[in-house]
Amino acid sequence: MSFSERKNTKDGMAAGQKASVDNIYSLDGKVPVLNAIPFGLQHILAMFVANIAPILIVAGACGMDAKNTAMIIQSAMMIAGIGTLIQLFPIWRIGSRLPIVMGISFTFVSIACVIGGQYGYGAIMGAVLVGGIVEGILGLLSKYWMKLVTPIVAATVVTAIGFSLLEVGADSFGGGSSSADFGSATNWILGTVTLVCCIVFNIVAKSYFKQLSVLFGLIVGYIVALCMGVVDFSALSDTSLLALPHLMPFKMEFHADAIIAFVLIFLVSATETIGDTSALASSGLNRDVTQKETAGSLACDGFVSALSSVFGCMPITSFSQNVGLVxxxxxxxRFVIATGAIIMILAGIFPVVGAVLATLPSAVLGGCTIMMFGTIVISGLQMIGKCGFSQRNITISALSLSIGLGFTQLPDLFAIFPGIIRSIFAENCVAVVFLTAIILNLVLPKNMEVERQEK
Structure with a gap:
């Protein structure tokens, strides 16, 4: 352990000897519970809708009834909380010990809809179980292949993640593209009011209260939505107060093509996790991520996803929107984020809690996430700046972002490729950016700058 690492550890222990709200900026300091809960709740509200949305989409594609859908949502909340706790407080080498919030991944939605429609939901669960174990093992063995992911590759992927989320934020701001009133005046008002409240609160609040600007905006936006009569409480009438998640609610099926497809998507998800972990260390802790942290983060992604399938749930991954919040x-x-994880677990045990949180309108959430996602873009650009603007780094970043962000705007550009390639890359700019950056990093000469000067 280096001197700086030992110093940080001692500082964390010293800070932890006395509970103080000022320790919210310290990884390990103690924070009073009553002060920690609002910050933890802020994290959960920022990701709650996105955590259950993939379940709703896949369940609909599989023709699942409302009872089974509700059961999977319940499991999703519990698994998200467990996964977050493992990231915060690792078990063996599984977990990063970083303030990473976990949730159900959107990355798998497309392929899950195809597999579910072809074989049924049980085949999805079988593929998730195998794919999660594969990613988990790759995480544990990452020291043998992580050298491929150089700082400039990681920085470029982080930037791509930020850009990819801008559309997600805009979609929420408009009320959700699947909603009948997308882009309506009501959604514009809710999104704008929430965004303005976040900004104003951040300007006028003092001390640590500034960091609750997102929670303040969500509360004000929710109150405005209540006054406008656009909060839907209909789902609460059919929600039970207490229910335990079910083990193996669906019979798993194992099909080779489904497993191969999911394993490939797990590799794509791993690239996003690498980027999220790098971005969090850079923007939240002002340092580079360590190999051990990345390995633990990937292992947590994989093995908790495998556990998720045992409860009939989709794969889990790090949530980029929460990286933006950090x-x-x-x-x-870590204790502050853990309070949010506990809230998620309680929401899984007490479904009515999740049902209440689920009434948060998309436009209100969008008003808060716009700035958060833009922060990830800036973090990625700062990481690129730290790598240096050499000719080689510029070529890797510029070409990777151009191809990744540009080509995926036109999915038909991938029409000549097999279906499985299209499902992985056609609309996933992060995967394309990562692959392009890796290839360029391998083939470009290390001394490009010297060669150019000699010529």
Whole structure:
């Protein structure tokens, strides 16, 4: 352990000897529970809708009834909480010990809809179980292949993640593209009011209260939505107060083509996790991520996803929107984030809690996430700047972002490729950016700058 690492550890222990709200900016300091809960709740509200949305889409594609859909949502909340706790407080080498919030991944939605429609939901669960174990093992063995992911590759992927989320934020701001009133005046008002409240609160609030600007905006936006009569409480009438998640609610099926497809998508998800972990260390802790942290983060992604399938749920991964929240607020305390994870677990045990949180309108959430996602873009650009603007780095970043962000805007460009290639790359700019950056990093000469000067 280096001197700086030992010093940080001692500082964390010293800070932890006395509970103080100022420790929210310290990874390990103690924070009073009553002060920690609002910050933890802020993290959960920022990702809650996105956590259950993939379940709703896949369940609909599989023709699942409302009872089974509700059961999977319940499991999703519990698994998200468990996964977050493991990231915060690792079990063996599984977990990063970083303030990473876990949730159900959107990355698998497309392929899950195809597999579910072809074989049924049980085949999805079988593929998730195998794919999760594969990613988990790759995480544990990452020291043998992580050298491929150089700082400039990681920085470029982080930037791509930020850009890819801008559309997600805009979609929420408009009310959700699947909603009948997308882009309506009501959604514009809710999104704008929420965004303005976040900004104003951040300007006028003092001390650590500034970091609760997102929670304040969500509360004000929710109150405005209640006054406008656009909050839907209909789902609460059919929600039970207490229910335990079910083990193996669906019979798993194992089909070779489904497993191969999911394993490939797990590799794509791993690239996003690498980027998220790098971005969090850079923007939240002002340092580079370590190999051990990346390995633990990937292992947690994989093995908790495998556990997720046992509860009938989709794969889990790090949530980029929460990385953006950390980048914006600089609140990195593990205990604070753990309070949010506990809220998620309680929401899984008490479904009515999740049902209440699910009434948060998309436009309100969009008003808060716009700035958060933009912060990830800036973090990626700062990481690129730290790598240096050599000719080689510029070529890797510029070409990777151009191809990744540009080509995926036109999915038909991938029409000549097999279906499985299209499902992985056609609309996933992060995967294309990562692959392009890796290839360029391998083939470009290390001394490009010298060669150019000699010529």
């Amino acid at each position: 980048a914006m607020t600089k609140v990195v305390n």
